[in-house]
Amino acid sequence: MFSLARPHRADVLLSAAGLAGGVILWLVGIHIQNGRLFDSPWVSLLPLVVMSALELLRRSAPRTALAVGTVALVADQFTVGSLATLLMFTDLVYAAVLYGPPGAARRIPVxxxxxxVATTVGFVVWMPSADAVLIGIVVGMVSFGPALTGVSVRNHRDAAVAARLRADQTALLAEMDRVQAVTAERSRMARELHDMVANHLSAIAIHSTAALSIDDPDTSREALGVIRRNSVDGLAEMRRLIGLLRDGGGRTPSAAPTLASLDALVGQAGANSASSGLTVTLTDSRAGSGPLPAPVELAAYRIVQESLTNALKHAAPGPVTVRLGRSGNLLTVEVSSVVGDRPGPRAPGSGAGLVGMRERVALLGGTIGAGPVPGDDGTTSWLVRAELPVEEGTLGR
Known part of the structure; x- marks a missing residue:
């Protein structure tokens, strides 16, 4: 289809060079054939001018340029001919394959x-001589050779475009992976920060409120002791987290907490909640207390820690029981506390702790549930129960 687009600069140069070269050959009297129908040399300038003009369309309308150029080449055979006209036609064949649509690029070489082949066979039959074969070779050089060159260049160009596309897709996937990794790391940091600090800050909030609201020196002294202890422990936890986040520093970060540290966690929770009427106990019914995979131990520890924090905030006076058990490939973690109203101050909750527990369990391919459970004695308990796979091959499935 004819296009009115502005010609490319290179096409303008090719057109001008072809026209100038043909005119120079005409001026010096160099022709490629004799004894034609139109033997006057000036007639050969007409196909030359047409072919030169078609060079301007070699990119914008390659098929139209080739079709009209073929007619011009045939017309040139009835004149004394011009080498410049022939060379520009070969360029039109090459451009039609390179810049034309994929269908044309496949059909033109064929x-x-x-x-x-047909020209060679025809001339061999008409005049059996070496000249007939030579004519076939010339036709192949003028038509098939440029078409084959165009196919090769087009294939290389398409391969380069495909390679750039794959590189762009790879870069996009890498960026998506980076964003996902950053998001996952931010979520992990948020869970760690919440689980490490919320317990201490909840105890500080409750006991500071008690110290301000109860006019009793002994109670205030006990509350201030709990506040100081939790402040120091919370500061240590914050320093540990900052140490993990620092780049380099030449220090080895402290190890993540494990189930072996539950005794200390339960003891601390009991001391923090004693003034609220809570008694915290730990029951470990596992057969053997060997180490579990590090992600499982950390998740179980954080679940117990967050559940004890929630009990300190919301539970009514009574027992808070932490139970560990193992059945086959599953580690069971349960924390129960009494549901009901209790006197004294409470710390507000945001719900982020339950979200963090669910995220930890989901990453390990386990299950978790939290809700009220009626008891045999008519009371209602709040039960958090999680089941975590303990074999390395089952994590995350």
Missing amino acids: ITLLVT
Whole structure:
């Protein structure tokens, strides 16, 4: 289809060079054939001018340029001919394959090959001589050779485009992976920060409120002791987290907490909640207390820690029981506390702790539930129960 787009600069140069070269050859009297129908040399300038003009369309309308150029080349055979006209036609064949649509790029080499073969056979039958074969070779060089060159260049160009596309897709996937990794790391940091600090800050909030609201020196002294202890422990936890986040520093970060530290956690929770009427106990019914995979131990520890924090905030006076058990490939973690109203101050909750527990369990491929459970004695308990796979091969499934 004809296009009115502005010609490319290189096409303008090719057109001008072809026209100038043909005119120079005409001026010095160099022609490529004799004894034609139109023997006057000036007639050969007409196909030359047409072919030169078609060079301006080699990119914008390659098929139209090739079709009209073929007619111009045939017309040139009835004149004394010009080498410049012939060379510009070969460029039109090359451009039609390179810049034309994919269908044309596939058909043109086949058509030019058939034309070359048919021309060679026809001339051999008409005049059996070496000249007939030479004519076939020339036709192949003018038509099939440029078409084959265009196919090769187009294939290399398409391969380069595909390679750039794959590189762009790879870069996009890498960026998506980076964003996901950053998001996951931020979520992990948020869970760690919440689980490490919320317990201490909840105890500080409750006991500071008690110290301000109860006018009793002994109670205030006990509350201030709990506040100081939790402040120091919370500061230590914050320093540990900051140490983990620092780049380099030449220090080895402290190890993550494990189930072996539950005794200390339960003891601390009991001391923090004694003034609220809570008694915290730990029951470990596992057969053997060998180490579990590090992600499982950390998740179980954080679940117990967050559940004890929630009990300190919301539970009514009574027992808070932590139970550990193992059945086959599952580690069971349960924390129960009494549901009901209790006197004294409470710390507000945001719900982020339950979200963090669910995220930890989901990462390990386990299950978790939290809700009220009626008891045999008519009371209602709040039960957090999690089941975590303990074999390395089952984590995350």
